[in-house]
Amino acid sequence: MAQQAAEAPEVIAAAASDFGERLLQDAERVTQGVMQPWNAWQVAILFGAFALAHLGRAWLGPKLHDWMRKRSGWPRWRMRYAVTLHRRLRAVLFVVLAWIAVAVVEQLAPLGGAAVLRIVANLATGWLFVALVSRLISNPLLRGVVRYGAWTWITLRILDLTNETARLLDSLSIDLGDLRISVLLVLKAALVLGVAFFIARLLARTSAHRIESNREISPSMQVLAVKLSQLLFYGIAVFVGLRAVGVDLTGLAVLSGAIGVGLGFGLQKVVSNLVSGLIILLDKSIKPGDVISLGETFGWISTLGARYASVVTRDGKEYLIPNEDLITTQVVNWTHSDNSVRIDISFGASYGEDPHLVRRVSTAAAAGCTRVLEKPAPVCHITAFGDSSVDYTLRFWIDDATAGLTNIRGDVFLALWDAFKAEGISIPFPQREVRVLDGSALRVAQPAAE
Known part of the structure; x- marks a missing residue:
């Protein structure tokens, strides 16, 4: 180990020297080549192609933009690519003009060749291809890593500097036991994992769309299937990506075991919520769209996550309730097996009113309220003879609890008020009398003198 540490600076210095020497040789060769008349003409052609591409962008860009504005019915992904092409229209035109120049020059001057034109055309084509394909990656960080990594690799590949660069990056390394980590390995892993995650994300989205569009699968099982498919695809992406770059995963077994034990003690609540979420999805006790009550919280399930459930209330508040609370506490699911919900409201009428009339x-x-179901029909019962009124309970059913409970109670109370007023039925209320006994003195407070 000590010997390897002592030799490392020498290896790095030798690799850096080879890389710098190769760059100097290439720079000198390019400078000498550009000074030749025929190569200078090729450079001039490239500048002309760039100028034409710039003018073409100025002329064609507004027309393409107006054409895109009329395509309001396009899918989002197609419109996103159209915007990307519009932004890189100059690069597209330059690539087309560069390859046309290559074909024309090789036909007019086959002996002179078009080496400079071909190199620049290959570079421009590779950079444009990477820029367009990387737009498929929605994560900005991952997209940037893949884009710049691919640009660098393409440039080095076309300039034939891959061997010297690989040797330099591989010399910058550290040893962790039998595991050797170099800059080259990290870059390869980032690029391979980026591509693997892109493919896994694409497959996960496709499978999620197919699962969610299948009406034969219940909402809770849809969420479970989507989560499991994402876990499967991303797990395969990590495994395949690390194996593709040559990482020995057996060397990480002991370290991952120690980390797992530490996380098990420190993240008990997180693990409990994850397991509770899995149980909820399996037993189908709660699913997206259900109306639930948990303590003072009343709302409908918006989403079921791995750690929490999102409950949206009627006032627009969104509560993130841990899955463990949905397992260990009492939850009222208003729409678990049936969407019909019975609502009771209490009121009173004076003793002088006919109870049969009050009930009818x-x-x-x-x-007469729109949201009240005809079947089962509303019923009214006498519940008690109170101190100042006969107490009644009115029961009715609705099937749209997601539209709210307080508002339908208010509508029924308002309908009762109008109906009682039309029929002359009085609603008693407590009244208080103050009597002054004989012989008592009633004193009136005098206002203070100003």
Whole structure:
């Protein structure tokens, strides 16, 4: 180990010297080549092609933009690519003109060749291809890593500097036991993992779309299947990516085991929420769209995540409830097995009113509300003879609890008010009298003198 550490600076210095010497040789060769008349003419042609591409962008860009604005019905991915092509229209035109120049020069002067034109055309084509393909990656960080890594690799490949660069990057390394990590290995891993994650994301999105469009699968099982497919695809991407760059995963077994034990003690709540979320998806007790009550929170399930459930209330608040709370506490699921919900409201009428009339009027008033179901029909029962009124309970059913409960109660109370007023039914309320006994003195407070 000590000997390897002592030899490392020498290896790095030798690799850097070879890389710098090769760059100097290439720079000198390019300078000498450009000074030749025929190569100078090729450079001039490239500048002309760039100028034409710039003018073409100025003329064609607005027309393409107006044409895109009329395609409002396009899918989002197609419009995104159209915008990308519009932004890189000058590069597209330059690539086309560069290859046309290569073909024309090789036909007019086959002996002189078009080496400079071909190198620049290859570079421009490779850079443009990478820029367009990397737009498929939605993650900005991953997209940047893949884009700049691919640009660098293409440039080195076309300039034939890959061997010297690989030797220099491989010399910059550290040894962790039997595991050797170099800059070259890290760059390869980043590029390969970027491509693997892109493919895994594409497959995960495709499978998620197919699962969610299948109406025969329940919403909870759809969420579970989507989560498991994402875990499978991304797990395969990591494994295949690391194996592709030559990382020995057996050397990480002991380290991952130690990390797993530490995380097991430190992340007990997180693991509990993950397991609880899996149980919820398997037993189908709660699914997206259900209306639930948990303590003072009443709302409908928006999404079921790996760690929490998103509950949206009627006032627009979104509560993130840990999955463990949905398992260990009492949850009222208003739409678990049936969307029909019974609502009870209580009111009172004076003793002088006919209870049969009160019952008929109240049930008819409730039935006149739009959200109240006809079957089962509303019913009204006497529940008690109170101190100042006969107490009633009105029961009715609805099948759209997601539209709210308080608002339908308010509508029924308002219908009762109008119906009782039309029928002359009085609603009693407590009244208080103050009596002054004989012989008592009533004193009136005098206002303070100003």
